Amino acid sequence: MEINEKTLMRDVFIDFLRKAMTADPTVVVIDADLAKCAGTLALEKEFPDRALNVGIAEANMAGIAAGLSSYGFKPFITSFAPFASRRIADQAMISICYAKQNVKIVGTDPGIAAELNGGTHMPFEDVAIYRAIPDILIYEPTDAVEFASALPKILAYPHPAYIRMHRKNPPVVHGADYEFDPMRADVLREGGDVTIVATGLMVATSLEAADMLHAEGIEAEVIACPVVKPIDSKTITASIRKTGAAVSAENHNVNGALGSALAEVVVENCPVPMERVGVKERFGEVGKVPYLRNVYRLNAEDVALAAKKAISRRK
Amino acid sequence: MDIKSVSELGSLAQRIRADIVTSIASVGSGHIGGCLSIADVLAVLYGKHMRYDPAEPKKEGRDRLILSKGHAGPALYSALAEAGFFPKEMLLTLNQGGTSLPSHCDMNKTPGVDMTAGSLGQGFSCALGAAVGSKLKGDGATIYCIIGDGESQEGQIWEAAMYAGSHGVDNLIAFTDYNKMQLDGTTADICDLEPLGDKWRAFNFEVWDIPGNDVAAIDKAVTEAKAVKGKPKMIILNTVKGKGVSFVEAAKVGSHSMSISGEQRDAALEEINGGQ
Numbered sequence: 001m002e003i004n005e006k007t008l009m010r011d012v013f014i015d016f017l018r019k020a021m022t023a024d025p026t027v028v029v030i031d032a033d034l035a036k037c038a039g040t041l042a043l044e045k046e047f048p049d050r051a052l053n054v055g056i057a058e059a060n061m062a063g064i065a066a067g068l069s070s071y072g073f074k075p076f077i078t079s080f081a082p083f084a085s086r087r088i089a090d091q092a093m094i095s096i097c098y099a100k101q102n103v104k105i106v107g108t109d110p111g112i113a114a115e116l117n118g119g120t121h122m123p124f125e126d127v128a129i130y131r132a133i134p135d136i137l138i139y140e141p142t143d144a145v146e147f148a149s150a151l152p153k154i155l156a157y158p159h160p161a162y163i164r165m166h167r168k169n170p171p172v173v174h175g176a177d178y179e180f181d182p183m184r185a186d187v188l189r190e191g192g193d194v195t196i197v198a199t200g201l202m203v204a205t206s207l208e209a210a211d212m213l214h215a216e217g218i219e220a221e222v223i224a225c226p227v228v229k230p231i232d233s234k235t236i237t238a239s240i241r242k243t244g245a246a247v248s249a250e251n252h253n254v255n256g257a258l259g260s261a262l263a264e265v266v267v268e269n270c271p272v273p274m275e276r277v278g279v280k281e282r283f284g285e286v287g288k289v290p291y292l293r294n295v296y297r298l299n300a301e302d303v304a305l306a307a308k309k310a311i312s313r314r315k
Numbered sequence: 316m317d318i319k320s321v322s323e324l325g326s327l328a329q330r331i332r333a334d335i336v337t338s339i340a341s342v343g344s345g346h347i348g349g350c351l352s353i354a355d356v357l358a359v360l361y362g363k364h365m366r367y368d369p370a371e372p373k374k375e376g377r378d379r380l381i382l383s384k385g386h387a388g389p390a391l392y393s394a395l396a397e398a399g400f401f402p403k404e405m406l407l408t409l410n411q412g413g414t415s416l417p418s419h420c421d422m423n424k425t426p427g428v429d430m431t432a433g434s435l436g437q438g439f440s441c442a443l444g445a446a447v448g449s450k451l452k453g454d455g456a457t458i459y460c461i462i463g464d465g466e467s468q469e470g471q472i473w474e475a476a477m478y479a480g481s482h483g484v485d486n487l488i489a490f491t492d493y494n495k496m497q498l499d500g501t502t503a504d505i506c507d508l509e510p511l512g513d514k515w516r517a518f519n520f521e522v523w524d525i526p527g528n529d530v531a532a533i534d535k536a537v538t539e540a541k542a543v544k545g546k547p548k549m550i551i552l553n554t555v556k557g558k559g560v561s562f563v564e565a566a567k568v569g570s571h572s573m574s575i576s577g578e579q580r581d582a583a584l585e586e587i588n589g590g591q
Contacts, residue, residue, distance in 0.1 A: 028451075049451055050451065052447070054474075054478050055477070055478065057471075057474035057477070057478065059436070059437075059440065059470070059471045059474060060440045060443070060471060060474035060475050060478060062440070063437050063438075063439070063440020063441050063443070063444060063471065063475065064440055064441075064443055064444035064447060064475075064478070065444060066430075066437075066440070066441045066444060067381075067430065067440065067441035067442060067443060067444020067445040067446075067447070067448065068444040068445070068447060068448045069444075070422070070429070070430055070441065070444070070445055070448075071444070071445050071448025071449065071451075071452070072375075072448070072452075073448055073451070090434055090437070091437055091440075091471075093434075094431065094432075094433070094434040094437055095431070095434075095437045095440070095441055098431060099421075099422060099423070099430065099431035099441075100423055
């Protein structure tokens with residue numbers, strides 16, 4: 001499919017699943033009464049045997065997926081991110097990961113993208129939960145271009161994966177010829193003064209912050225890190241060796257996800273001053289994205305401030 | 316195995332009991348009560364009804380057993396050893412460091428184990444997934460699943476039951492090991508399951524309610540269950556926790572996990588073998 005600024009991530013997902021299910025009779029999709037939201041409802045008509053809807057029973061969805069995987073199938077299970085993570089933490093841990101079952105878990109509407117569903121549905125902890133489980137790959141798409149390139153590679157990855165999917169259309173930052181590599185973080189903008197590592201919708205925000213910093217004579221290197229686990233410490237370490245200052249930027253609690261993962265890379269490989277932009281130990285609340293960005297300090301100004309603070313701490 | 320006679324199935328059940336006692340005694344303690352209570356159903360399934368090839372444990376189209384009450388792993392290992400999946404001597408490695416036979420079932424460690432289970436409530440959903448997978452592949456396999464009675468307090472059991480019943484997943488034959496005891500007390504005292512048969516019927520299962528340590532009754536129920544089309548099946552096994560070993564039976568709730576000495580092992584083996 002042709003991808004532009006208006007392309008919804010959800011449509012990329014459905015286009016991929018439709019092609020994958022057509023080409024591979026072992027690909028299965030399972031929903032738990034949120035198929036209209038994920039866009040997978042159409043597949044239930046096109047593939048009535050392999051697009052299941054188990055009702056509002058996420059734990060059972062995860063278990064059925066593990067059983068199908070044990071039978072040689074490749075299931076994708078979808079729900080809102082809180083229910084695709086904390087609601088099924090034990091099933092993902094035992095029936096899927098510990099049992100080595102090849103299930104792809106898709107959690108939609110991450111962090112502030114949950115908007116008007118508010119605190120009960122606004123996951124700032126899902127990546128942290130999955131990062132504590134061995135062997136699972138954690139992928140948060142940056143834009144529709146990257147997502148389209150990534151999905152076939154995630155399908156080919158023979159281990160469990162958690163896909164933290166924004167349903168809408170975040171700004172496109174990659175060129176049309178972009179090729180996703182699950183083991184690689186992408187340097188989107190080069191700079192020598194500070195390294196900003198970002199995930200999801202904070203990637204475009206970080207690029208905006210880099211423009212602001214440039215206006216002040218500060219050159220930021222911006223790295224999109226779509227795969228938080230396993231993290232590409234090589235690319236990140238090379239950058240922070242050059243800049244001597246690091247910032248993480250994520251639509252998630254700063255504890256447990258990118259903020260922690262980047263801190264580990266920094267401390268273990270090249271200790272430099274580091275600041276974390278993200279949700280600081282707070283729960284979700286209702287609001288539109290611009291309002292929520294203000295509430296949780298997820299604007300480009302916040303990233304730029306953090307960058308300057310990290311630089312100021314550099315000796 | 317292709318055992319035809321009831322007396323031979325009974326003998327296999329007793330050999331499984333002896334293997335359970337021997338393996339748990341070798342490490343000194345374990346979930347002996349809930350292992351002994353399911354020896355008879357394992358004998359009927361591996362001795363007669365299930366299609367499998369011990370030389371090719373992952374063979375496609377095989378019948379599968381998922382032990383959702385995964386803490387009864389030693390009972391399943393004993394049945395698998397008797398069925399020829401691995402040498403019986405391996406049973407003595409139970410729960411030793413680096414073993415292929417951990418307390419709770421692990422499909423990646425033990426030949427013949429069809430699904431990892433042990434966090435209660437999860438194995439039944441996995442069995443349902445396997446049953447759906449078998450239908451998709453059209454391989455004609457039957458998926459068996461043993462659920463604990465205490466385990467039936469887990470909400471996930473009923474999530475799976477609702478889906479299986481509403482979709483008529485008829486290649487799924489489940490059992491409840493209804494020994495009526497769980498770790499902290501009797502099921503009646505902790506959180507009663509009754510009316511258990513009515514619950515499963517209400518979830519659109521075909522239900523049998525039988526003496527659970529009677530190989531003839533189990534054989535008959537499984538034979539009937541395989542013939543029923545359009546519905547998933549639940550065979551409630553009214554069992555005795557620790558069945559076949561007096562001091563384990565006498566321990567009642569305490570037999571959920573208990574230590575077993577060398578003398579106790581010898582007495583138990585004498586009782587089991589004497590009953591043959």
